[in-house]
Amino acid sequence: MAAAAGMAALCGRLRGVLRLGSAAAGIPGSTLSLFHKSLVQVEPLHPLRFLHTTLSQKGLEEFFDDPQNWGEKAVKSGDAWNIKQLRGKSSEDLHKLWYVLLKEKNMLLTLEQESKRQLRPMPSPERLEKVKKSMKNIDLVVREREIALRLLQTGHEKPVPGEWRHDFLGRTYWYTYKEWPIPWYLNKKYKKRRFYYLPHVNHFIRLRLEKALRRRVRRRNLERKRQKVLKRKFPHLAVKSQSH
Amino acid sequence: FFMLAVRPGVPQPEDTVQFRVSMQMTKVDIKNYLEKIYNVPVAAVRTRIQYGANNKRNHKNQRVKKPDYKVAYVQLGQGQTFQFPNLFPEKEQDTETQSFDDFKNKYMEREQQKQKGDPRRGGVPDWFGL
Numbered sequence: 001m002a003a004a005a006g007m008a009a010l011c012g013r014l015r016g017v018l019r020l021g022s023a024a025a026g027i028p029g030s031t032l033s034l035f036h037k038s039l040v041q042v043e044p045l046h047p048l049r050f051l052h053t054t055l056s057q058k059g060l061e062e063f064f065d066d067p068q069n070w071g072e073k074a075v076k077s078g079d080a081w082n083i084k085q086l087r088g089k090s091s092e093d094l095h096k097l098w099y100v101l102l103k104e105k106n107m108l109l110t111l112e113q114e115s116k117r118q119l120r121p122m123p124s125p126e127r128l129e130k131v132k133k134s135m136k137n138i139d140l141v142v143r144e145r146e147i148a149l150r151l152l153q154t155g156h157e158k159p160v161p162g163e164w165r166h167d168f169l170g171r172t173y174w175y176t177y178k179e180w181p182i183p184w185y186l187n188k189k190y191k192k193r194r195f196y197y198l199p200h201v202n203h204f205i206r207l208r209l210e211k212a213l214r215r216r217v218r219r220r221n222l223e224r225k226r227q228k229v230l231k232r233k234f235p236h237l238a239v240k241s242q243s244h
Numbered sequence: 245f246f247m248l249a250v251r252p253g254v255p256q257p258e259d260t261v262q263f264r265v266s267m268q269m270t271k272v273d274i275k276n277y278l279e280k281i282y283n284v285p286v287a288a289v290r291t292r293i294q295y296g297a298n299n300k301r302n303h304k305n306q307r308v309k310k311p312d313y314k315v316a317y318v319q320l321g322q323g324q325t326f327q328f329p330n331l332f333p334e335k336e337q338d339t340e341t342q343s344f345d346d347f348k349n350k351y352m353e354r355e356q357q358k359q360k361g362d363p364r365r366g367g368v369p370d371w372f373g374l
Contacts, residue, residue: 059282060261060326063249071335099281102246109248113264114331117251 062103063110075123080130086141098138105131168194170205245269247277247316251328256317258325259287263316267293274316285321 069075086094108128115122147157162176175195184190231238245266252262265274271289278284296310320326337345361370 059278059284060249060320062282064329064331070329070331071333103281106247109246110250111331113248113250118332120332 063107065107065111069123072123073121075127077124077127077130081134081137083137083140086137087144091142091145094138094142098135101131101135101138105135165195166197168197168201170197170201170208245273245277247274249328250315257319258327259320259323261318261320261326263318265291265314265316267312267314269314269316271316274318278318285324286318287321288319290317291315 064070065075081097086097089097105128108131112122112125112128150159151157158176160176162174164172165175166172180187180190245268247263247265247269250262250264252260256262263274269277269291271291274289274291275286278286291314293312293314296312298307298309300308300310302308361368
């Protein structure tokens with residue numbers, strides 16, 4: 001917690017998992033905070049590169065926020081991590097960020113439960129949503145990288161082969177192949193499944209299509225109407241279209 | 245795989261910490277989680293699943309279920325103790341909230357004064373004649 005004193009105004013928490021060489025030197029602004037994007041900047045301090053700091057107080061403290069923030073009405077925090085920002089980070093950095101976010105999520109969940117217990121409002125509940133969004137974005141980026149690697153190595157994007165099939169209701173879906181001990185023509189239950197539809201289903205397919213189209217058009221029109229209302233209320237904020 | 249510390253409802257021994265954990269976590273999972281991620285020495289873990297009741301009804305008279313959750317009682321190793329801290333200590337109010345609270349109290353006092361009857365009657369309600 002000694003290095004916490006040198007932290008920026010953002011709600012940040014040190015993690016001993018990272019190489020906190022800069023923290024040991026007491027350089028403010030380059031300590032790792034939750035939403036601070038200077039993960040990469042922690043690296044270039046060559047003489048302190050291999051220094052590991054120990055976690056503060058055996059770690060149960062990390063289930064709770066900075067003691068200065070206890071009892072506050074609102075705690076400041078930065079924005080969530082964007083996918084574009086995460087794509088530029090290395091896999092090691094993403095791995096460390098994932099665990100930082102996991103611990104932060106646990107801390108916020110603890111705070112939420114305690115505030116429900118004490119019948120008090122939780123200070124800044126939007127932090128939880130930001131953390132969840134960041135974690136989801138990290139997952140997406142890792143998935144993208146995995147697919148890219150698999151494409152390069154094998155030429156397939158999906159880990160398990162599959163194909164598009166129809167079900168007996170006329171819907172089209174992606175069927176993944178499963179491992180079976182016997183071939184399909186010996187599998188009684190599989191043979192009862194129908195991967196085709198009869199001609200009388202075409203009427204219902206059309207109805208479903210019409211319903212989906214109507215929904216899409218309704219949503220689009222609603223969006224346009226909302227924009228119109230806003231334009232009428234706030235004409236000075238209207239985005240001026242570029243005149244050619 | 246989340247884990248959150250909770251204040252125990254029933255007083256627990258000094259070295260026991262109570263957590264609510266993800267339903268799919270086992271005792272071994274919890275032990276490894278705490279040791280690897282939080283660097284906390286764990287001696288023993290006991291778990292139970294708390295069933296969330298399905299008695300409450302919403303405005304449509306449908307039953308609303310409270311979610312089930314798993315509770316873990318973790319005993320710390322190396323003789324460590326843990327007390328669940330008070331996360332909402334009384335803090336000094338800044339001048340804004342203080343002045344707002346003063347204003348609110350004064351307004352309430354004025355309203356109560358209006359509700360009271362004639363002071364010359366000595367607290368006797370108006371129901372009584374004269």
